[in-house]
Amino acid sequence: MNFDAEPVVPAVAPEPDRASLAGALRELEAAKARVERDARSVGEETKKKLIAQLLPVLDNLDRTIKAAVDSGDAPAVVEGIRLVRTQLEGVMKGYGVERIDALAQRFDPAIHEAVTTLPVLTADAHNLVVDQIAPGYRYGAGLLRPAQVVVGKLSRPEYRNNSFGWG
Numbered sequence: 001m002n003f004d005a006e007p008v009v010p011a012v013a014p015e016p017d018r019a020s021l022a023g024a025l026r027e028l029e030a031a032k033a034r035v036e037r038d039a040r041s042v043g044e045e046t047k048k049k050l051i052a053q054l055l056p057v058l059d060n061l062d063r064t065i066k067a068a069v070d071s072g073d074a075p076a077v078v079e080g081i082r083l084v085r086t087q088l089e090g091v092m093k094g095y096g097v098e099r100i101d102a103l104a105q106r107f108d109p110a111i112h113e114a115v116t117t118l119p120v121l122t123a124d125a126h127n128l129v130v131d132q133i134a135p136g137y138r139y140g141a142g143l144l145r146p147a148q149v150v151v152g153k154l155s156r157p158e159y160r161n162n163s164f165g166w167g
Contacts, residue, residue: 044140051097051137052144054088059134061085100136102129102147111136113146119155126154 016024061081068078089099102112107127118130129149136147 047095048139048142048144051092051095051139054092055137055145058085058088058092061088096140097144098138100138100147101132102136102149103132105129107149107151111138111143111146112149112151114151115148117151117153120152121155123154125152128152 061084065078065081065085068074068081100111105112105128107114107129112129113136115133120126120128120130128151129147130152131150133148133150134145137144
């Protein structure tokens with residue numbers, strides 16, 4: 001045995017300095033902020049998706065009310081459907097959904113989708129929404145669905161110079 005050898009001392013890791021600890025803390029805080037931001041984003045996207053799926057339900061309630069009124073169905077049933085529709089719309093408003101009604105407004109391609117055009121005889125009605133097929137909806141700053149509309153298009157009668165229809 002060799003007793004002259006130096007004793008083996010277990011290696012001790014050097015203590016981290018303040019700068020590296022502060023850097024690690026900043027990285028941890030940045031990661032936490034990123035996770036929170038991503039969670040909010042997922043939550044907003046989930047709400048937006050759910051609301052978009054409820055829009056056809058609201059449209060169908062509107063169609064049901066119109067059909068029931070037009071056919072003279074039981075007024076109590078019609079009133080019940082109206083209450084359900086109002087309740088659904090109220091819940092959606094509570095989540096920040098805003099309805100876009102376009103009737104008698106100037107056509108705006110940013111919020112309206114022209115389904116078709118209809119000939120109109122006055123310049124005032126040109127490019128005006130003359131009928132609304134379905135309302136549009138906004139959610140927050142974004143557009144969920146444009147209003148589906150019929151747009152007036154100026155139609156001038158053609159004047160002919162002769163009885164043959166040409167010239």
